[in-house]
Amino acid sequence: MIRSIAALAAEPFAGPRAAGDGAIHIDGVRKRALETGRTRLLVAGALFLLAFAVIAGRMIDVALLRGAAIGHARTQSEADAPVGRADVVDRNGVLLATSLPTESLYARPREVLDPAEAARRVVGVLPDLDAADIEAKLRSDRAFVYLRRNLTPRQEYAVNALGIPGLYFEKGEKRVYPQGNLAAQLVGLDDLDNRGVAGIEKSFDHALQNRHEPLRLSLDIRVQTVLHDELAKAMAAFTAVGATGIVMDARTGEVLAMVSLPDFDPNSMAGASPDSMFDRASLGVYEMGSTFKLFNTAAALDSGTVNLASSFDASQPIHVARYEITDYHPQNRWLTVPEILVYSSNIGSARMALDMGTATQKSYLERFGMLAPTGIELPETGAPLYPTTWREINTMTIAFGHGMAVTPLHVAAGVSAIVNGGVLHPATLLARADAEPVPGERVIKPETSRTMRELMRMVVTDGTGEKADVPGYEVGGKTGTAEKTGVGGYRHKSLLSSFVAAFPIEDPRYVVLAMIDEPHGTKESAGYATAGWTAAPAVGRIVAQIGPMLDVAPAAAPGPADARLRVAQAPERQGVPHPSPLRKVSLAEAE
Amino acid sequence: MMTLGRTDTSVVGRWWWTVDRWTIAALFVLVAVGAILIMAASPAVAERIGADRFHFVRRQFVFLPPALAVILLVSLLPPLWVRRLSCVGFALAILAMVATLLVGEEIKGATRWLSIGGMSIQPSEFAKPTFAVVIAWMLSERQLKLDFPGNWIALGLFALLAGLLLLQPDVGMTLVVSAVVFVEFFLAGLPLFSVLLFIVVGLAGLVGAYFAFAHVAARIDRFLDPSAGEGFQVATALQAFHSGGLFGRGPGEGQVKEVLPDAHTDFIMAVAGEEFGLLLCLGVVGLFAFIVLRGFARSFGSGNLFAVLATAGLLSQFGLQAVINMASTLRLMPTKGMTLPFISYGGSSTLALALGMGMVLALTRKRYGEEVAA
Numbered sequence: 031m032i033r034s035i036a037a038l039a040a041e042p043f044a045g046p047r048a049a050g051d052g053a054i055h056i057d058g059v060r061k062r063a064l065e066t067g068r069t070r071l072l073v074a075g076a077l078f079l080l081a082f083a084v085i086a087g088r089m090i091d092v093a094l095l096r097g098a099a100i101g102h103a104r105t106q107s108e109a110d111a112p113v114g115r116a117d118v119v120d121r122n123g124v125l126l127a128t129s130l131p132t133e134s135l136y137a138r139p140r141e142v143l144d145p146a147e148a149a150r151r152v153v154g155v156l157p158d159l160d161a162a163d164i165e166a167k168l169r170s171d172r173a174f175v176y177l178r179r180n181l182t183p184r185q186e187y188a189v190n191a192l193g194i195p196g197l198y199f200e201k202g203e204k205r206v207y208p209q210g211n212l213a214a215q216l217v218g219l220d221d222l223d224n225r226g227v228a229g230i231e232k233s234f235d236h237a238l239q240n241r242h243e244p245l246r247l248s249l250d251i252r253v254q255t256v257l258h259d260e261l262a263k264a265m266a267a268f269t270a271v272g273a274t275g276i277v278m279d280a281r282t283g284e285v286l287a288m289v290s291l292p293d294f295d296p297n298s299m300a301g302a303s304p305d306s307m308f309d310r311a312s313l314g315v316y317e318m319g320s321t322f323k324l325f326n327t328a329a330a331l332d333s334g335t336v337n338l339a340s341s342f343d344a345s346q347p348i349h350v351a352r353y354e355i356t357d358y359h360p361q362n363r364w365l366t367v368p369e370i371l372v373y374s375s376n377i378g379s380a381r382m383a384l385d386m387g388t389a390t391q392k393s394y395l396e397r398f399g400m401l402a403p404t405g406i407e408l409p410e411t412g413a414p415l416y417p418t419t420w421r422e423i424n425t426m427t428i429a430f431g432h433g434m435a436v437t438p439l440h441v442a443a444g445v446s447a448i449v450n451g452g453v454l455h456p457a458t459l460l461a462r463a464d465a466e467p468v469p470g471e472r473v474i475k476p477e478t479s480r481t482m483r484e485l486m487r488m489v490v491t492d493g494t495g496e497k498a499d500v501p502g503y504e505v506g507g508k509t510g511t512a513e514k515t516g517v518g519g520y521r522h523k524s525l526l527s528s529f530v531a532a533f534p535i536e537d538p539r540y541v542v543l544a545m546i547d548e549p550h551g552t553k554e555s556a557g558y559a560t561a562g563w564t565a566a567p568a569v570g571r572i573v574a575q576i577g578p579m580l581d582v583a584p585a586a587a588p589g590p591a592d593a594r595l596r597v598a599q600a601p602e603r604q605g606v607p608h609p610s611p612l613r614k615v616s617l618a619e620a621e
Numbered sequence: 622m623m624t625l626g627r628t629d630t631s632v633v634g635r636w637w638w639t640v641d642r643w644t645i646a647a648l649f650v651l652v653a654v655g656a657i658l659i660m661a662a663s664p665a666v667a668e669r670i671g672a673d674r675f676h677f678v679r680r681q682f683v684f685l686p687p688a689l690a691v692i693l694l695v696s697l698l699p700p701l702w703v704r705r706l707s708c709v710g711f712a713l714a715i716l717a718m719v720a721t722l723l724v725g726e727e728i729k730g731a732t733r734w735l736s737i738g739g740m741s742i743q744p745s746e747f748a749k750p751t752f753a754v755v756i757a758w759m760l761s762e763r764q765l766k767l768d769f770p771g772n773w774i775a776l777g778l779f780a781l782l783a784g785l786l787l788l789q790p791d792v793g794m795t796l797v798v799s800a801v802v803f804v805e806f807f808l809a810g811l812p813l814f815s816v817l818l819f820i821v822v823g824l825a826g827l828v829g830a831y832f833a834f835a836h837v838a839a840r841i842d843r844f845l846d847p848s849a850g851e852g853f854q855v856a857t858a859l860q861a862f863h864s865g866g867l868f869g870r871g872p873g874e875g876q877v878k879e880v881l882p883d884a885h886t887d888f889i890m891a892v893a894g895e896e897f898g899l900l901l902c903l904g905v906v907g908l909f910a911f912i913v914l915r916g917f918a919r920s921f922g923s924g925n926l927f928a929v930l931a932t933a934g935l936l937s938q939f940g941l942q943a944v945i946n947m948a949s950t951l952r953l954m955p956t957k958g959m960t961l962p963f964i965s966y967g968g969s970s971t972l973a974l975a976l977g978m979g980m981v982l983a984l985t986r987k988r989y990g991e992e993v994a995a
Contacts, residue, residue, distance in 0.1 A: 063764040066810040067929050068921055074804055074933060075917040081944045082910040086903055088951045092862040093899040141882065143670060195669050195882070 114203060115224055117244035118217055118231070120251045121286075121461045126217045127231065129203040129224070132180040135189055137168055141196030145169045148194045152177065155188040168196075179222055180204045205231075207296040212254050214293040215309035215410070216459065228307070230459065232409045246461045248284035253277050256575045257287040261544060264568040265291055268549030268559065274310035274438055275544040275568075277576065280446040280532060282468045283455030285406070286540070286580075288312070288439070310547070313410040315435040319512030320374045320561075321445075321530045322431030326383055327371050327485065328448050329394035332478040335386040341366045342381040350423050355380050355430075358511070358560075359494070371485050372493035374509060376430040383429035388420050391428065397454065397473045398444040400436050404457045412437045431510060441530055442543045449486070449506070449532040449541065452479040487535045498531055498566040500574045502584030506538075507531030507569065509561035514548070524548050529565035533573050539582055544568045636697050639986040644915055648692060648963070648978055651908050654901070655964035656685060657872075662892040663885035663966060665878040677885055677966050684968040688975035695979025696986075700928055703980050707754035710747060710976070711778075717744030718785045731789050743969035745786060745794055750977030752782055753801050753934030760809040761927035775802065792830050792837055793957045797941050799823060804937040805930050844955035854881055855952045858891035862899070862951070869898030885966040887958055890950045905964070906947065912978075913940035919985040928984040935977045935984075 118127040135156075142148050145168035153161040156178055167175045177197070181189070186199060205220040218229015226235035234245055261273040277287040290310040294302035308314065330336045344365045348355040357375050370378030383391055395401060395416075403413045415435040417424045427433035439457055447454035452474040462468060474482075486506030489495045494509040510528040513520040528545035532538035544565045555563035577584065625637045663677035698706065717735055721744055725732045734741040756775045763771030779802045786795040803819055811819070830837045861877040864870065875895040878884040884892050894902050913936045920932040939962050946961040948954045960970045 063761075063810055063926055064924065064929070067808045067926060070808045070810075071917055071921055071929065071933060074808065074937070075914055078913050078917075078937075078940050078944075079910065081940075081948075082906055082913075084953065085944065085947045085951065086906045088948075088953055089862065089894070089899060089902050089906065092859055092951060093866055093894060093902070193669065 114239065115205065115220075116238045116241045118234075118238070119244045119246050120249040120254075121246060121284075122250065122252075123244075123246070124251045125208050126213060126247065126249070126251070127205060127207050130206050132202055132204045133183075133186045133199040134179045134202050135177045135181055135186075135197060136200055137175050137177055137197050139168050139170050139172055139175060139196070142168045143195060148197070151192050151194060152189065152197070155192065156181075156185060209251060209254075210295050210297060211293045212251065212258055213249060213288075214296050215290050215307065215311075216249070216288050216408070217296070218408075219296050219299070228410065229309075229408060233407050247459050248279070248282075248286060248461045249288075249459065250277075250286045250580075252579050253576045254287040254289065256572055256579075257544075258289045258291075260568050260572050260575075261289050261291055261546075264544070264546055264549070264564060267552060268546060268555070268564050270546045270549040270564075272305070272310055272547035273545065274314070274547070275542070275572070276311055276438055276442040277572070278442045278446055278457065278541045278543075280450045280538045280541045281455070282462050283443060283446065283457050283470070284462055285439075285442075285457060285459050288459075290314075309408070309410045310438065310545070312404065312406050312408050312437055312439045313412045315412040315415055315437050316526055316545070317432050317435050317512045317515070318438070318441055318528060319431040319510035319526065320376075321441055321508050321510035321528055322428065322434075323371055323374065323379050324448055324482065324486070324508050324530070325395060325398055325400070325444055326379050326386075326391070326429040327367065328474050328478055328482050329391060330382045330386045331367070331481055332452075332474040333386060333390050333394070335390070336367050336382060338367050338481065340382075342370065342378045342385075344370070344375045344377040344381075346377075348377055348380060348426070350426060353423065353427075355426065368485055368488060371508070372488050374430075374494055379429040380426035383425050384422070388422065388425045391425055392420055394473070395428070395434075397471070398447060399454055399456075400434070400440055400444060404437060404439045404443060406439060406457045407459045414440065431512060438528070438543055438545050441528075442541050445508075445530050445532065445543070446538075446541045447473045448479060448482045449535070449538040450479065451476045483532070483535050483538065486532060490531075494560075494562040495529060495531070495566045497562060498529055498570040498573070500533070500570050500577070503533045503573050503577045503582065504535040504585055505531050505533045505570065505573055506535035507566070509566055511560040511562075525559050527559060527561040527564045529561050529569045531569045531573065533577065534582060534585065540576070540580065542569050542572055542576075544572065632697060636986070639988070640696055640982055641915065641919055641985050644912055644978075644982060644985070645692070645696075647908050647912050647915075649689070651905070651912075651963045652685060652689065654905060654908075656682065658889055658893050658897075658964055659885060659966055661872055661875070661896055662878045662889050666882070666885045669879075669882075680968065681966050681971070684971045688963075688971045691972060691975040692979045692982065695976060696982030698980075698983045700925070700984055703931070703983050704754060704758055704927070707751040707758075707980070711751035711755050714744045714748035714751060715781065715785065717742070718748060720744075722785070722788055731791060733789050733791060740968075743967075745789070745791060746967075746969040746973035747976065748782055749794070749798060749801075749938055750935055750973060750980060752778065752798065753805070753938055753977070754931045754980060756802060756805050757927055757931035757934050760805055760930055761925075764809065764926055772806075775806075790834060792834055793945070793959050796827075796957070797938055797945070797959075799826070800941050801934045801938050805934045808930055808933050809926075840955045840957070844952075854883065854888060855950070855956060857881055858888050858894075858950050859952060861891040861895035862902075865895040865898050867899050869894070869896050869901065872896050883958075886960055887946065887956075887965070888950055889961055889965050890947055893964075909940060909943040909962075912936070916981050916985055923985070923988075925988075932981055932984045935981045939974065939977060939981075 115129045117125060119125055145165050148168055149161050149165035152164055153159050159178060164177060167177060180202070189197065203224060205224060207217060216229055218231035219227050220231050221227050226232035226238065230247065231238065238245060257275045257277055261275050265273040273291045275289045276285060278285055288311045290308065292306040294306040341364045344357060345362050355376050357377050359373050361373055361375070365373065365375050365378045367382070370382065400414055401416060403411045417433065424433050443454065443457045452472055453470040454473045455468055455470040483506055486508060487504060489508050490499050490505050495507045498505050498507050507529055512526045514524040514526055526545060526547055527549050528543065530541065530543040532541050546564050549559045549564045551557035551559045625634045627638060659681045660678050664674040667674055667676040721735045722732060725735050733743050733745060735744055755778060759771035759775040762769050779798070782798055783795050786798065803823065806819065807816060831841055832838065857877055857880055861875065873896065875892055877895050878892050881888045881891065890902060893905065916932055916936040920929045923929050942959055942962050945954070945957050945959045949956045949959065960967050962974050963971060
């Protein structure tokens with residue numbers, strides 16, 4: 031082909047003057063071709079003119095007019111953009127989680143000219159990186175690779191000053207938890223890409239990504255601090271493996287504080303153990319022990335099975351099948367209903383439950399919310415464990431809190447219903463709006479609730495919960511000491527000691543629960559590891575601190591102690607109905 | 622100023638009175654603007670790759686005097702010699718391109734450069750202008766001798782060149798060469814039905830390129846969806862135009878050259894926009910438009926079909942490169958690595974363009990009845 035072109039090139043061009051006979055014809059053809067060429071030249075020229083005009087117009091547009099939207103808005107949005115993810119705050123607006131703008135260093139390995147040199151210099155200013163690792167990343171065939179997330183401005187400046195081509199900064203944000211450990215499991219965590227992976231951060235991940243106003247929780251960080259402090263002290267004092275506690279608004283179901291120990295610092299997760307991430311308050315399910323007697327007693331009273339004067343034979347342990355039910359504080363006599371609670375009698379509770387019957391017990395427990403997850407706004411929520419076939423033996427053990435496992439949060443919510451007049455409000459971590467009516471379902475009658483408050487007060491004044499009392503804040507409550515299950519049965523030395531309280535008991539505002547996991551007796555507790563010596567004093571200290579914080583007015587003049595009826599002094603006779611020992615108490619409180 | 626009498630019949634004298642001095646002036650201004658912009662844009666790039674600051678400036682300046690000389694010398698040639706030069710040049714360029722594929726070294730994923738005596742030459746740059754002239758000859762010959770298979774020879778040469786270009790691969794240059802062939806066929810009186818057919822085939826070729834070349838697909842995807850990221854160069858370029866405004870931030874005050882890898886080649890207009898402002902950019906656009914349209918206007922009066930086709934082909938190549946380069950920078954089309962004639966860095970490109978524009982000047986000289994076979 032090239033040869034033919036060369037041949038043509040050598041051949042003289044046939045101009046019109048050199049043309050022979052066909053000259054006129056060729057001239058005509060040429061003229062017509064030229065005419066067509068000229069017309070079409072105009073078309074081509076017009077197209078070019080149009081193209082250059084469009085380019086000039088676009089230049090004016092970009093440089094002077096819409097450029098403002100392209101260039102300027104871009105820088106401005108980068109500088110002033112509020113960081114994306116919404117804050118999480120407590121009920122008073124204290125920051126629990128917030129996002130700070132940061133820069134992440136990344137590379138486009140294909141643009142890096144000398145990976146070894148680049149890696150050496152980057153590690154020179156960011157010594158926490160590994161040069162070999164960085165070099166491997168820079169040599170990879172990927173289009174994009176992160177070298178280090180979340181640089182400080184100083185680090186960013188230092189890397190920038192290296193002037194290595196192929197390295198870039200990506201604007202991002204980093205989640206920061208100003209309260210550190212305080213509400214670690216509850217607020218939860220984000221991963222590197224700011225997606226919630228635990229706690230509130232996970233359950234409200236979508237909302238936090240898409241809203242701008244902070245998410246307000248029911249939590250009160252001051253109360254949380256007190257609870258955290260006291261539980262940590264108790265845990266240390268009794269060399270326990272863990273502790274958990276809850277402060278709940280008895281009238282609304284709002285959780286003001288919820289702590290699970292051990293915990294972790296969400297700002298530096300290195301070394302956080304799985305145990306520290308486990309939320310004992312809402313995820314862990316436990317056989318709660320004697321605190322369950324509150325539900326048993328409330329159900330028996332409310333269903334009309336018993337009244338305060340009813341009494342039960344607690345003189346002998348009960349033998350059922352191969353089990354033996356005994357009392358920890360054996361009185362070896364008949365006990366009235368108040369005495370059963372005050373002395374925390376397992377035998378009496380079991381007999382009471384038998385009188386009430388399995389169906390009634392189960393239906394009350396269901397209404398107290400014990401058979402379903404609490405519905406709290408956390409991904410880490412434990413479902414209760416209870417017998418699928420509810421036999422008589424189950425009825426008896428569940429009466430004193432064994433053979434059924436619930437979360438401590440279940441107990442706090444259930445006790446709130448017992449003391450607040452009888453209405454169960456679903457537990458929540460979100461602050462309820464003042465105007466909106468609080469959802470709730472009646473579980474027991476207001477009179478039953480009143481009686482239960484009196485009984486709970488008696489546990490503190492005369493029973494196992496004495497160490498929880500706080501002068502001025504009439505505390506009522508119930509201890510619970512459960513043996514933890516181990517391989518092949520209960521481990522007698524591994525206890526779960528808990529105390530659940532309400533204050534002020536006349537018209538309770540708050541329910542406080544503390545549970546200590548495997549406490550060991552000390553000299554101060556006279557060697558005891560039971561709830562009355564470990565959890566109850568902690569609750570007392572908590573109430574003493576949060577009462578003033580929460581504007582609970584202390585009782586101006588507590589009734590004289592001698593005006594109160596002491597259960598222990600009340601003469602008891604087997605089978606003889608006794609006039610309500612509580613009548614006097616009520617009178618005293620009415621004064 | 623050179624003074625030459627109207628009666629001066631020497632080669633230079635005749636040249637002076639017949640050549641388009643306005644186009645020469647425009648070309649020289651363009652080369653001067655290019656020299657200034659290379660000095661503005663390239664030191665930052667040179668420094669970034671670890672070379673001496675004036676590495677690119679020096680290398681480009683070496684080519685400028687020869688380029689100006691080529692423009693002037695080639696413009697002295699009569700049309701017949703333009704044609705002979707092109708035929709020889711095209712043959713050499715094709716041979717060199719074949720050699721490039723065999724022994725050339727790969728830079729940035731393409732095999733385009735041939736190293737001769739320490740100099741890197743890009744043969745495909747020289748294929749472009751010579752090809753435009755050869756095609757013009759074939760097509761005009763076809764109009765004179767109806768039995769001459771000029772159209773088919775032209776298409777065959779086009780297939781050869783396009784094939785070699787795609788093997789490198791150089792999709793952008795294939796696009797330009799295709800457009801040049803199309804323009805020349807169009808001007809040579811291609812029936813409108815075939816014009817439509819060409820357009821359809823061209824579009825099919827573009828779609829084919831999208832699926833055949835990953836980098837083409839990526840660039841088009843990015844253009845269609847800038848949020849998919851990596852519109853970084855273009856986004857930065859647009860910002861540069863804005864920050865430059867009407868009068869620019871002043872020479873040396875720009876920022877884009879610090880971050881754009883191709884600040885001295887594909888994105889040189891962004892540097893111009895930032896440092897020298899909109900007015901200079903519009904001036905550059907005006908110069909390109911002037912050169913192209915004035916060339917068209919001059920050939921409009923020409924009685925020589927070969928000259929008309931060759932001029933239109935050469936100017937289309939020149940103008941199209943400018944349009945594609947600036948449109949990419951301004952985000953009017955997907956990014957296409959295309960140098961801005963006489964402004965972007967590149968020795969082969971500058972010399973080849975000088976050759977092409979010299980031929981345009983030669984072909985648009987007034988010839989008052991003087992015909993091609995002088």
